[in-house]
Amino acid sequence: MTLEHENFPQTELLPDGRSVVVREMTISDEPRMVEFFQSLPLEDRNFLRNDVSKPDVVHRFVRETEDLVLALVAEANGRIIASATIERGLYGWTRHIGEVRLVVGRPWQRHGLAKVLLRHLVRAAPGAGLELIKGYVAGGKVGAQKALEAMGFKKEAILRRHVKDVAGRRRDLLIYTNDVSHIWEKMEALNADFSPTQGE
């Protein structure tokens, strides 16, 4: 999971002047991760795959990291304020695809933190051999869409009235993808062993 050339923790300055520390998640974060996830309003937790308000779910989340390319947390004032992961398939036809998951606490939403964390995830993807990364966003989550688009993601598909919000209303599910394989085109060119001066 560790990126050898990335040095964490890193202090990041947000556009509003506040600074946060971004670092890799560790097992010892479990109690603070529970605290963070339980601090999320039900409306936000509803968009997550698992019920992370349950300590046993978080217990597994911090330990079962085999499929995680990178798991980051953002901290401020000693508290975890955001969680960001990129997860990959370990076998088969989706092995080249990673999925980003990002949760930012309410007081820190719309302050540029999502973009900061996404940037780290996007940088990590090609290093893990991923060619494509994707993210799911519920329709209406404008801030999340803007953050993804700012980091090179493109809206790939819309599943109409696909998911339900906390009030039981059906909402669109947007699928964003970012093709990071182009980064390797330069490496392919370097490896081509072709000399433009050959034959001169």
Add this chain to the structure above:
Amino acid sequence: MVSTGIRIGGLGGQGVILSGIILGKAASIFDGRNATLIQAFGPEARGSACSAQVTIADDPVAYPYVQNPDVLVVMSADAYTQFIPTLKPEGLLLYEEELVTPKDLPPGVKAYGIPATRIAEELGRRLVLNIVMVGFFAGVTGVVSLVAAEKALLSSVPKGTESLNLNAFRRGYEHGRSLVAAA
């Protein structure tokens, strides 16, 4: 006065020349020694024979061609067949063990193999096979230092690919160190 002649052979598209560039850069820029690189291609850019000749020396290199290498690194069967007769007696052969089967090794030659293609595929990119071989070379020979080789690697590969390339290098390096330790 120490001088090491290296020939790297393989197919076009395997990154033979980039391997030579990284080794030369490691020695000359980051280890403070001297290095030269000569590259040769087959009639086509891809899929045909390609080789690099690298000389690494304490003193300036007066003659850059490597006719009889001290170390031969091969990444294809053709390269092995073509270049093995040129390897010095008591020379060192480093080969990709799934692509090359050493036969009729000259007496006195030491040979070490690595499944570089498989390692590269495990890491997610077959493309980094050559970087595994560079790490293997550094691990077995010690001709370039670990620190210098890693710096040369990171300054030679495209932005965004550093992490995977570094992992590939280190897998090759560790494999090389373990073979030498066991020998």
